Amino acid sequence: MCLAVPMKLVEMNGPLGVVELGGLRREVGLDLLADVRVGDYLIVHAGYAIEKLDEAEALKTLQLFRDLAGEDEPQP
Amino acid sequence: MRYLEEFRGAGEAQAVLGQIRGALRGRRVRIMEVCGGHTMALWRYGLPGLLQESVDLLSGPGCPVCVTPNAYLDRAVALARHPGTIVVTFGDLMRVPGSSSTLLAERARGGDIRPVYSPRDALDVARAHPERTAVFLGIGFETTAPTVAAALISAREAGLANFRMLSALKTMPQALRALAGAGEVRLDGLILPGHVTAVTGAAPFHFLAEEFRIPCVVSGFEPLDLLQSLWMLARQVSEGRAEVEIQYLRAARPQGNPRAREVLDRVFCSTAAQWRGMGAIPGSGLALREEWSGFAAEAIPVEVEAEREHPGCRCGDVIRGAVRPEECSLFAGPCRPESPAGACMVSEEGACAAHYRYRHHS
Numbered sequence: 001m002c003l004a005v006p007m008k009l010v011e012m013n014g015p016l017g018v019v020e021l022g023g024l025r026r027e028v029g030l031d032l033l034a035d036v037r038v039g040d041y042l043i044v045h046a047g048y049a050i051e052k053l054d055e056a057e058a059l060k061t062l063q064l065f066r067d068l069a070g071e072d073e074p075q076p
Numbered sequence: 077m078r079y080l081e082e083f084r085g086a087g088e089a090q091a092v093l094g095q096i097r098g099a100l101r102g103r104r105v106r107i108m109e110v111c112g113g114h115t116m117a118l119w120r121y122g123l124p125g126l127l128q129e130s131v132d133l134l135s136g137p138g139c140p141v142c143v144t145p146n147a148y149l150d151r152a153v154a155l156a157r158h159p160g161t162i163v164v165t166f167g168d169l170m171r172v173p174g175s176s177s178t179l180l181a182e183r184a185r186g187g188d189i190r191p192v193y194s195p196r197d198a199l200d201v202a203r204a205h206p207e208r209t210a211v212f213l214g215i216g217f218e219t220t221a222p223t224v225a226a227a228l229i230s231a232r233e234a235g236l237a238n239f240r241m242l243s244a245l246k247t248m249p250q251a252l253r254a255l256a257g258a259g260e261v262r263l264d265g266l267i268l269p270g271h272v273t274a275v276t277g278a279a280p281f282h283f284l285a286e287e288f289r290i291p292c293v294v295s296g297f298e299p300l301d302l303l304q305s306l307w308m309l310a311r312q313v314s315e316g317r318a319e320v321e322i323q324y325l326r327a328a329r330p331q332g333n334p335r336a337r338e339v340l341d342r343v344f345c346s347t348a349a350q351w352r353g354m355g356a357i358p359g360s361g362l363a364l365r366e367e368w369s370g371f372a373a374e375a376i377p378v379e380v381e382a383e384r385e386h387p388g389c390r391c392g393d394v395i396r397g398a399v400r401p402e403e404c405s406l407f408a409g410p411c412r413p414e415s416p417a418g419a420c421m422v423s424e425e426g427a428c429a430a431h432y433r434y435r436h437h438s
């Protein structure tokens with residue numbers, strides 16, 4: 001129930017948006033976020049975006065894993 | 077980039093596992109994962125088995141369906157039997173046994189019960205049936221509560237007079253205070269819920285480190301997230317630190333989501349709440365504010381049966397981390413996902429369900 005996954009915002013219409021993940025599209029309430037733009041990755045839970053995904057932080061975390069595993073190239 | 081699969085690499089997982097073992101230097105630690113989403117992810121990816129020698133993992137009170145007491149389900153059942161009422165609920169609640177019935181059984185008997193994905197869908201149900209009252213079953217923690225609040229605000233703006241909400245919404249910090257204060261289970265560390273913290277921020281959890289000296293890490297939900305969180309906890313333990321660190325920085329900021337909290341605070345105020353297995357915990361629930369009390373489903377006059385526990389079910393003890401699912405005599409015998417005796421076996425995120433489903437994994 002607490003599941004919430006990052007989905008890309010592809011359309012915005014006032015307090016409602018459309019997010020997409022792997023071809024699946026869903027309506028999302030944007031009431032809980034202060035400033036969002038099309039192209040943002042949103043953490044979507046129970047039909048509402050509860051946070052915006054910080055891509056710079058995500059990439060930092062991934063880089064740490066790569067360094068640990070001794071890989072130079074990002075995985076495909 | 078989808079920010080999902082990238083956090084599931086096997087090579088990276090091996091590397092982090094090595095780091096955890098290295099940091100612990102042969103020591104074995106007991107860690108509680110609070111959130112049901114974490115329980116599910118840990119078991120699904122077989123991490124308890126991989127970590128067996130260094131980490132003893134316990135599930136905590138963070139599965140919303142599991143901690144909802146029978147009395148709430150009994151009221152939902154009574155509402156489903158009440159003429160003129162439509163019960164709208166997250167699908168997870170459908171099969172949870174109340175004292176003598178389930179919502180699924182009530183639907184088979186003709187009750188109008190509609191599982192939905194979002195509280196917003198409940199508004200559509202109310203709109204489509206103006207002659208009846210749509211009651212939304214509001215369960216969940218700080219992640220879900222703002223979504224319910226947003227739906228209530230929309231209901232008021234739309235002038236939906238036939239929309240009601242039955243609240244069993246709960247807040248996590250007070251439950252963790254009760255758990256830590258009871259001292260029933262000794263913990264070397266806590267994996268804190270990532271999406272709760274995305275809303276609340278880290279500050280409400282600081283007392284765990286400061287007062288109780290328990291190392292804490294706010295974690296994401298992918299296997300590499302959880303492994304990194306365990307590594308961060310292992311380092312705190314080996315260095316003798318107790319802090320609240322955030323592994324899941326891509327979604328959970330130290331300050332949380334102030335806008336979501338504002339929406340929540342507009343509609344709800346804190347109140348005492350009943351938890352399965354933990355009793356009444358002061359300040360751990362969310363009730364509608366006075367100005368919103370017109371939406372309270374408690375005002376609908378229904379007769380609710382007397383609450384009864386399921387004989388033999390140890391869900392309450394499982395929720396506190398006091399016993400493991402395997403220690404319940406009904407586990408995997410009479411109690412299975414297809415014939416659950418208790419809530420912890422029903423919910424995807426329940427400890428009993430996770431242990432059952434992935435028991436041959438580890």
Ligand code: SF4
Pocket residue numbers: 388389390391392394401404405406407408411412416417418419420421422428
């Ligand atoms: S195995 Fe079933 S009966 Fe036992 S505690 Fe879990 S849910 Fe309850």
